[in-house]
Amino acid sequence: MRFRAAQATQLKRRANATRLRGLAVALGMTAALAGLLLTALRPEPVLFVVVGIASYLAELYLHLNEPLMMRRLGQLRAGVTLRSVLRTALLLVLMARMGLTDDAAYLQAAVLVPVLLILQTAYSAVSAGIRRNRTLPVVTRNIPLDGLPVSNTPPLRLLRKPGQRLLHQELTVLVGAAVALATQDRFWIPVGLLAAALSALLTTVQLVPSLRRALRFPSREAVLAHVDHWLGDYRPDVVLYFTGSKDSAYQGNMWLESLADLARRGHRPMVVMRERGLVRSLDPTTVPVLCVPSATHLMNMELGSVRLALYPANVGKNIHFLRIPKVTHVFIGHGDSDKLASVNPFSKVYDEVWVAGRAGRDRYALADVGVRDDEIVEVGRPQLDALTTRPAVTTGPIPTVLYAPTWEGWTDDPGNTSLLLAGENIVRRLLAGDEPVRVVYKPHPFTGIRDPKARGVHERILRMIARANETRAGQDRWREAAAADAAARAHARAEEQRLTEEITRIQSELADEELDDAQLSRDSGHPDGRLSARLAEARAAHVRVYWQARGAWEHLVVEAGGPHLYDCFDQADLLISDISSVVSDFICTLKPYVLTDTAELGVEEFRAQNTAARAAYILDSGATGMPKLVRMLTRPEMDVLRPHRLDLREYLLGPGSQASAERFAEASRLGIARAAGKAEPPAAPDGAEHLPLVTQGM
Incomplete structure (x- = not known):
């Protein structure tokens, strides 16, 4: 309960900070609009342009970072359209206050301002009509939509971020005003207005054919009836x-x-x-x-x-x-x-x-x-069936230690992650130990999103690993190892690049970012299993060459876009992590793993409170036991907890005699049968013993 309360408090704080930031920028934008009015009335043309650019930057920030605040402004009848009209109209006020009402430039601007606003309104209406009519009541994959008149996606570059498009057209007007001031040629003002109007006109004209096709889109009722018919068949x-x-x-x-x-x-x-x-x-x-x-x-x-x-x-x-x-x-x-x-x-x-x-x-x-x-x-755990189980003796030239801490969580509990209190000590002792190891550091993707200290530790670890690689590259043993397999690694890097391009190409075929949901739903109606199979094969090959392209002596940082955690499991001879599903999954490999008692509970209490710790080697925050753990990787007789990992694996993941996929499928069959009234609920296992605590450790 305390955890959930603290989590809610942290979420509330983050939400409040976001709201305050958005509110501050919105107030700044409002002040800039007021400044435009004052500088137009005085008149102060230079200040008008400066304040106009400030208003543009504030609104652009809101468009990019504060969509909620933009919606709130719209609800208060201070939306994009009103602000655009106000800024553009104030340009005419400025020219009038400068005594240019009888000037040809003013007359041209007076005509172009309403023309621009009309064209912007037309663009908004056309783009909104396209989006509304092309929005199906469902989004599908692998469900045929044959017979439904779903046309191709219109040019998304013309539809995306309409508010920003209007804003950029206003910037064109401001640029025209700035050039007029710099050159003392006031006809640049209508030139800027004309350029903005032509941009709005061209965009709208390009979208008209797409609007005609969108108006012929199937109705909501027709789509739902089609899906219902498919459900009845499938x-x-x-x-x-x-x-x-x-x-x-x-x-x-x-x-x-x-x-x-x-x-x-x-x-x-x-x-x-x-x-x-x-x-x-x-x-x-x-x-x-x-x-x-x-x-x-x-x-x-x-x-x-x-x-x-x-x-x-x-x-x-x-x-x-x-x-x-x-x-x-x-x-x-x-x-x-x-x-x-x-x-x-x-x-x-x-x-x-x-x-x-x-x-x-x-x-x-x-x-x-x-x-x-x-x-x-x-x-x-069906996801773990493919993980390999091999002895805890390294098959490479040196052992590989995987450090995969979880993130800091929503509370300040020292037991959440080892990164804050022990992370640097763990990595430092691994890098500086007498017996060489390869360190693979895989941080959690959420690291640092709440606590800047965690981000700081993470960045220092990155620098430590980079320096260690530089040092190792200059040492004779590793320089010779690098030279021995240089050709093979170069070939693997080239293959890695080729596979990366192939994966990107296949993914773009499966989910083209330039297609909207309607066309993707239509085009995926008849799935090409061969394409998905090619993607799976390319990904598997990419993982293999990823490791081949890097020396077995080279320390690595694996972040987003790199190998999956389970692929790192296959490379690791030892895991260092925290209480999370990472440890529960790693146990299926039967290889040794380490947890850090950063809360200083003591070995027995730490194991009593955490099931996954019952077969773990326990470190303190200073990682003082690390040398002994590293020696264990080349001396299997020192791995005294292996029998306990066998027991714990069965306790956590079920008996290894039957694949999890088989048990999952059987449970599914029985669940379906029970719903049909053909079977009774399964009885709980009889005589199952609780796993005893393990008190020995390092």
Whole structure:
């Protein structure tokens, strides 16, 4: 409860800071508009241009960084159009106050200002009409839309960011005024207005054909009827119901292969989503994907064939699918750890909760949040089936140590991450140890988003690794090693570049950024499995050559865009991490791992409070035990905790005798059968023992 309260407090603080920043810029923009009025009335033409540019910069900042504030201004009847009219009209006021009303330049400007405003209004109307008519009530992937008159995407460069386009046209007017001041030739003012008007006219004319096609788009009712007809033919029996922010895409992506496996076993799975913006973040898949933003549309859809609904996250919109009867509703989560999210009280709304192993069952029993033991099913972690299991003895010239700390979290609890208190000590001792190792540092993508200190530690670690690589490159042993495989690494780098380009090309074919949701939905109606297979092959090959292109002696930093965490697992002989699903997943490799007791609980208490720590080697914040851990990597007899990792792996992830994919598929089959009234709920395992604590460590 304290964690959730602190998390809410931090979120509130961040939201307040964002609102205050947006409010400050909006007030500055308002002051600039007032300044334009004053400088036009005085008149002060130089100050008018300066203040106008300041107003432009403030509004541009709001467009780029504060969309919420822009919406609020619109609600207060101070939107983009009003501000544009005001700034442009004040130019005429300035010219009038300068005594130019009888001048030809003024008369030309007086004609061009309303012309510009009319053309800008026409552009806004045309672009809004195109977007409104091209917005389908659903977004789909791998669902045929044959027969629906969905035309090609209009030029998105002309439709994107209409407010900024109007703003840039105003800048053209200001530039004309500035040139007029610099040259003392007032006819540059109507020239600037004319250039802005021509820009608005050209853009609008280019969009007219797209508007005509958009007006012939299928109606909302026709699209929904078409999707209902497809649902009636396909008759999905398993649904992954996924909703959330763009940052949460990984929660759904991790289950796509499990859905594809169910399809290979004869089921008819599909993904149901709720946020349009999240669809593009979904990994390529051959499983049908249906995004239905409207709850009303979702509730009226033909989903009577669904018998099993899987939920990877606890979010409010789950209620819109939970209401469907004759369905076994199952919470599957998106990771296995001792964090509070793994025992959320909301879980009791589901018919079943699927966990990886006995540890998940015990967590719910200890938490006592209302989830009964007979509602829990152990299915393993299908995502881990492909991970290799090999002895904890290095196969490279030197051992590889993977340091993968989690981020700082929303509270200041020292147990959240080892990075703040121990990160530099860990990396320093690894780099300066008597026995050489290769350090692979993989920071969490959220590192530093809340606490600048974490970002500072991260950057210092980057510098430490860079300096260590420079030092190692100058030493005879490593210089000779680099020379020995230089040709092979050069070949691998060239192959890595080729594969990067191929992956980019395939991804652009699967989800072209220059296509809108309507055309992407249409074009993905008949999935090309070969394209997805090519992408998977290219990604796998890219991972292989990534490691080949870098020396086995070279310290690495793996950030966004680099190999997946599981690919780093395969390279690592030892993991150093924190209490998170990273450790629970790594345990399946049976290789040794290290946790840091930054809260200074002591080894026994630390293991008592954290299941994943029961087979871990424990470090203090100073990382004083690191030399002994490094020696263990070349002396397997020192790895005294390996038997305990075997026990803990089964406790956390289930028995290794059956692949998790098999258990997941069997649980799915039984869930479907129960929804149809053909089976009873599974009984809880009898006689399962709790894993004893391990008190020995280093």
